[in-house]
Amino acid sequence: MGHDHKLEIFRGLWKFKSNVTKIWGVFFFLCVVTAVEVVLGIVKPESLVHGRFLAMKYLNWIFIILTLVKAYYITWDFMHMRDETKGLRRSVVWTAVFLICYLILILLIEGDYIYEVYKANYVKFNF
Amino acid sequence: MEATVDKTGTDGKTWGGGNRPLNASYGKLMMWFFIVSDALTFSGFIAAYGFSRFKFIDAWPIADEVFTHVPFLHGVPAPMYYVAFMTLVLIFSSVTMVLAVDAGHRMQKKKVIWYMFFTIIGGAIFVGSQAWEWATFIKGDYGAIETKGGKILQFLDTDGKRASVTDFAIPITSERGTHEESNGIWYDAEPETQTTVSYAEVLKGFEASPDLLIRSQELVPNMEKLRASENPKDIAEVARLEREFINLDKEGEKAIYSREVGLAKLKADGKLVVQGANLKHNEYGHPLFANFFFFITGFHGFHVFSGVVINIIIFFNVIIGTYEKRKSYEMVEKVGLYWHFVDLVWVFVFTFFYLV
Numbered sequence: 424m425g426h427d428h429k430l431e432i433f434r435g436l437w438k439f440k441s442n443v444t445k446i447w448g449v450f451f452f453l454c455v456v457t458a459v460e461v462v463l464g465i466v467k468p469e470s471l472v473h474g475r476f477l478a479m480k481y482l483n484w485i486f487i488i489l490t491l492v493k494a495y496y497i498t499w500d501f502m503h504m505r506d507e508t509k510g511l512r513r514s515v516v517w518t519a520v521f522l523i524c525y526l527i528l529i530l531l532i533e534g535d536y537i538y539e540v541y542k543a544n545y546v547k548f549n550f
Numbered sequence: 551m552e553a554t555v556d557k558t559g560t561d562g563k564t565w566g567g568g569n570r571p572l573n574a575s576y577g578k579l580m581m582w583f584f585i586v587s588d589a590l591t592f593s594g595f596i597a598a599y600g601f602s603r604f605k606f607i608d609a610w611p612i613a614d615e616v617f618t619h620v621p622f623l624h625g626v627p628a629p630m631y632y633v634a635f636m637t638l639v640l641i642f643s644s645v646t647m648v649l650a651v652d653a654g655h656r657m658q659k660k661k662v663i664w665y666m667f668f669t670i671i672g673g674a675i676f677v678g679s680q681a682w683e684w685a686t687f688i689k690g691d692y693g694a695i696e697t698k699g700g701k702i703l704q705f706l707d708t709d710g711k712r713a714s715v716t717d718f719a720i721p722i723t724s725e726r727g728t729h730e731e732s733n734g735i736w737y738d739a740e741p742e743t744q745t746t747v748s749y750a751e752v753l754k755g756f757e758a759s760p761d762l763l764i765r766s767q768e769l770v771p772n773m774e775k776l777r778a779s780e781n782p783k784d785i786a787e788v789a790r791l792e793r794e795f796i797n798l799d800k801e802g803e804k805a806i807y808s809r810e811v812g813l814a815k816l817k818a819d820g821k822l823v824v825q826g827a828n829l830k831h832n833e834y835g836h837p838l839f840a841n842f843f844f845f846i847t848g849f850h851g852f853h854v855f856s857g858v859v860i861n862i863i864i865f866f867n868v869i870i871g872t873y874e875k876r877k878s879y880e881m882v883e884k885v886g887l888y889w890h891f892v893d894l895v896w897v898f899v900f901t902f903f904y905l906v
Contacts (some may be wrong), residue, residue, distance in 0.1 A: 442652050447645070450642070450645045454638065457634065457638065457641070458634075460901075460905060461634040464629075464905050465630050472802070483905075486906050490900075490901040493897050494894055494897055497894050498890075501647075501648045501890045502886075502894075507572070508571065511574055515585075518586060519590065523589075523593040523597075527597050530600060530601040531597075533601060534600065534603070534604030534605040535604045537605045538605050538606070538607055541605075
């Protein structure tokens with residue numbers, strides 16, 4: 424079980440000779456992604472902070488997409504999801520992704536709605 | 551004829567349990583079950599954090615101003631660096647863990663021991679860093695005034711930099727008696743923590759230093775859009791904003807009161823000094839931020855801690871040769887799954903507490 428590893432990432436763009444070198448390769452990639460996030464978080468480029476897509480700043484889109492990229496490689500290569508059967512992969516990933524997307528959608532819309540209610544003075548702060 | 555049959559004749563076949571569609575052992579599957587359910591628990595917490603953040607989007611603290619400390623670099627503002635370090639430590643300990651799993655597959659006991667050892671060390675460094683992060687957050691740095699309505703007023707100097715309440719407050723000498731149980735029927739013990747300055751001292755200091763300004767918990771809206779609107783409510787809102795604030799050109803930033811309005815607000819609504827954060831008060835912004843920070847990073851930290859404990863148990867099992875005898879290091883793989891999951895959660899916590 425698990426002895427035969429798939430030794431390529433980025434859809435075959437980067438191939439490794441052994442499982443150990445693949446682990447270091449993925450580690451290097453995760454470090455680069457984290458470094459990009461940290462640099463963007465410190466610099467906060469003006470153009471990315473002010474532009475918005477679907478009511479969210481470009482910068483935040485970048486952060487969230489990079490986070491999902493990191494999550495993918497941690498699950499696929501560190502947790503060996505790449506080497507598991509399709510059935511196991513899908514029952515874990517699809518279930519979680521579906522439920523989490525649903526939860527986030529509902530809660531964020533609701534939170535924003537309450538913010539608008541507060542702001543429109545249906546409820547008054549004593550401030 | 552016997553009453554029961556102990557062989558059904560289907561052993562090893564599909565209906566006899568011989569079919570293993572997922573091709574994974576029982577233990578690994580159960581670990582995946584646990585991970586999925588735990589992932590949903592964490593998602594619930596983080597989505598609830600998002601809910602509260604959207605609900606109080608104005609009053610939410612700016613993460614860059616909250617987590618600016620690095621150990622041994624006192625007073626040097628360095629946002630993000632320390633938490634980036636923590637993230638790398640955790641990712642690195644994930645790497646040593648997966649290397650231990652790999653060595654286990656090839657039955658290399660020595661290597662498994664060393665890699666497990668590094669993983670445990672990495673986990674311990676992470677938990678320690680988290681504790682330090684908590685301590686810094688609880689202690690706070692600039693201090694702020696909380697209003698009667700529960701809002702936070704923060705102070706800025708002429709350069710727009712944050713000003714510390716302890717720096718400009720003017721001490722007022724007063725006798726502060728301690729109420730003791732022996733001389734009162736209605737006795738309440740003193741709160742354990744006292745702020746270093748009082749509201750009256752901060753007010754006096756603010757009045758005496760004309761350069762100081764107060765930052766509100768409102769975000770500057772898109773003024774162009776608001777000014778173009780014909781709606782009488784919007785016109786009134788523009789008039790109010792222009793009367794109260796001086797940085798209306800900075801869309802999306804926290805609005806700053808003019809000196810006069812700020813002083814009036816401080817006098818009329820100020821109630822108490824807040825230094826640092828706890829579950830009720832938070833000098834950086836809305837108290838819910840502190841609640842979620844303590845709860846989510848605490849829950850994650852508890853996972854890291856239990857992960858370290860489990861890793862230590864497995865570490866000693868490897869040393870005494872349990873898995874050598876079993877001829878399989880699958881147990882290392884199973885705790886490895888848990889350990890990577892903890893890393894995975896941190897990747898999300900990092901994004902939603904520190905970056906976004």
